[in-house]
Amino acid sequence: MVRLKVVNVSKTLEGVHTLDNLTIELHDKEFVAIVGPSGCGKSTLLNIIAGLLNPDQGSIYIDGKDWSGLTGRVSYMQQKDLLLPWKNVLDNVSIPLVLKGTNKKEARETARQYLQDFDLEGFARYYPRQLSGGMRQRVALLRTYLFASDILLLDEPFAALDAITRHKMQLWLKDIRQRYQPSILFVTHDINEALLLADRIYVLSARPASIKLEINLSTTSTGTEKQHLEEQILAILEG
Amino acid sequence: MKTSANIANKTAPLIAFLILLVIWELGVRIYHIPSYILASPSQVLVTIAETYPMLWFHGSMTLLEAISGFVLAIVIAFIMAFLLDTLFWLNQAVYPLLIVSQTIPLIVLAVLFTIWFGFGLLPKILVVILVCFFPMVISLSDGLNNIDPDQINLFRSMGASRLKTFSMVKLPAALPAFFSGIRISATYSIMAAVIAEWLGSNRGLGYYMTLQQKQFAIDRVLAAVVVICLLSLLLVKLIDLLEYLLVPWNRKDSFDTEEH
Numbered sequence A: 001m002v003r004l005k006v007v008n009v010s011k012t013l014e015g016v017h018t019l020d021n022l023t024i025e026l027h028d029k030e031f032v033a034i035v036g037p038s039g040c041g042k043s044t045l046l047n048i049i050a051g052l053l054n055p056d057q058g059s060i061y062i063d064g065k066d067w068s069g070l071t072g073r074v075s076y077m078q079q080k081d082l083l084l085p086w087k088n089v090l091d092n093v094s095i096p097l098v099l100k101g102t103n104k105k106e107a108r109e110t111a112r113q114y115l116q117d118f119d120l121e122g123f124a125r126y127y128p129r130q131l132s133g134g135m136r137q138r139v140a141l142l143r144t145y146l147f148a149s150d151i152l153l154l155d156e157p158f159a160a161l162d163a164i165t166r167h168k169m170q171l172w173l174k175d176i177r178q179r180y181q182p183s184i185l186f187v188t189h190d191i192n193e194a195l196l197l198a199d200r201i202y203v204l205s206a207r208p209a210s211i212k213l214e215i216n217l218s219t220t221s222t223g224t225e226k227q228h229l230e231e232q233i234l235a236i237l238e239g
Numbered sequence B: 001m002k003t004s005a006n007i008a009n010k011t012a013p014l015i016a017f018l019i020l021l022v023i024w025e026l027g028v029r030i031y032h033i034p035s036y037i038l039a040s041p042s043q044v045l046v047t048i049a050e051t052y053p054m055l056w057f058h059g060s061m062t063l064l065e066a067i068s069g070f071v072l073a074i075v076i077a078f079i080m081a082f083l084l085d086t087l088f089w090l091n092q093a094v095y096p097l098l099i100v101s102q103t104i105p106l107i108v109l110a111v112l113f114t115i116w117f118g119f120g121l122l123p124k125i126l127v128v129i130l131v132c133f134f135p136m137v138i139s140l141s142d143g144l145n146n147i148d149p150d151q152i153n154l155f156r157s158m159g160a161s162r163l164k165t166f167s168m169v170k171l172p173a174a175l176p177a178f179f180s181g182i183r184i185s186a187t188y189s190i191m192a193a194v195i196a197e198w199l200g201s202n203r204g205l206g207y208y209m210t211l212q213q214k215q216f217a218i219d220r221v222l223a224a225v226v227v228i229c230l231l232s233l234l235l236v237k238l239i240d241l242l243e244y245l246l247v248p249w250n251r252k253d254s255f256d257t258e259e260h
Helices: A042-050 A089-099 A104-112 A133-147 A163-180 A191-197 A223-238 B002-030 B041-086 B088-101 B106-117 B121-145 B149-157 B162-198 B205-214 B218-246
Strands: A002-013 A016-027 A031-035 A057-062 A075-077 A151-155 A183-188 A200-204 A211-216
Touching: A002 A042, A002 A183, A016 A031, A016 A042, A016 A057, A016 A183, A016 A211, A031 A191, A042 A075, A042 A151, A042 A183, A075 A133, A075 B149, A089 A104, A089 A133, A104 A133, A133 A151, A133 A163, A163 A191, A183 A191, A191 A223, A200 A223, A211 A223, B002 B041, B041 B088, B041 B121, B041 B162, B041 B205, B041 B218, B088 B121, B106 B121, B106 B162, B121 B162, B149 B162, B162 B205, B162 B218, B205 B218
Parallel strands: A031 A183, A031 A200, A075 A151, A151 A183
Antiparallel strands: A002 A016, A002 A057, A200 A211
8 A cells, every 4th residue: 555655756946956757655564765875855855745845846645645745744854853952852752742732741641651662761851962862863753753653754864873873773763663563764875774674765866866776675685685786776876 | 170160260250350459449548549539449338338228229210220121121122033033024124223223322312212201210211121122132033043944844844833833942942042132131221221310310320420420429429330230240140040940951050960
């Protein structure tokens, strides 16, 4: 079942042709990675899907309904954690519930139930600046999940972390995904990250971004096959 | 290390101040400077003790004018900054005018206000408002403008209304900047009231100083100056306390003391 469909989307931003006729599908409970060189317009694509930008051409369909240019349907996590420094962990993750009209106390109670799964047990009253980079990203991810639990857009969520923390977070995300089974569209420029996490990968070209390759990983599993894929993707990104 | 540096930070200006007072005291005594030219610190201290009912009588009026004007200026600045932030065209039209308004000499305005509104409370409060309002509008406006656009986008992506985004993100984020403007205004407020009184009134420290200065009672003029300094410092400290309470996430010292 297709949850999210990007159909023939093109976008020119400040005179720069950024996206060129992109068509992307995200199936139910699927983890799709979008890999592309830095500055190729991956974030622009997510901004369009989230409804923050209007596409020049093409449309965004979610569950068959046209959501082009409309916000508030999918949850969107950007590279920066964007936690509010004056709110503690619990209040930060409660924000999406409060925005949807839940009263503060109920929102906190709902959010509290997830703290353990997100490895935040015992940190409810901590402020963002007291947390490590990995923890902040987990808080941001929980906030994202609590806004819309079915379709998540993640824009290089681990890019700013050190290598060890990043790897831990990748394994953790794998685990979380198994438990909650959302549909995830994951943007990264880290090929290994995409190979580790995704069911399917779209490889984008440099600007204007178009799809160069689509890889289905659900059938590939051996190390040599992945090695081969990695070289193939690298060749495209460098080419 | 950190604590000893902190102590040095606080004692250094105090020692410098005391040395200055000693030099002043000795200078006046050694060169026998007449008291109608310059009073010594000790003499000013004695004068404060002797005339404090009078200083309080005038000082309380000055304080009333300064605080009324200051509080009104905070309210006006807040409304103004909110409107400038919400209405782009207003920002374009009014922001430059705000800057130009600051080039009008305060003294002229104080005189005009006295002509228009008489010798009472109103013209003084107006002067205080005009002086205090500007740094606060500018600092709050800048604070509201300097917010990470991604932060706003995040709230937009969650379908938050503009008002919700303002109250949940923009305003709290701009509070530290607003407070730095409020602190500057607090130091100006007493002075502005004194200047307004100086140019036409029948009560207040400014009025008191014009009287004493005409009689060459320099010790009394200086006693009033000390009171003005103390009142200004008091206001600033009050603002610091308010910021400490209202902007707890921005406290400079709390990071080290809180447990991890």
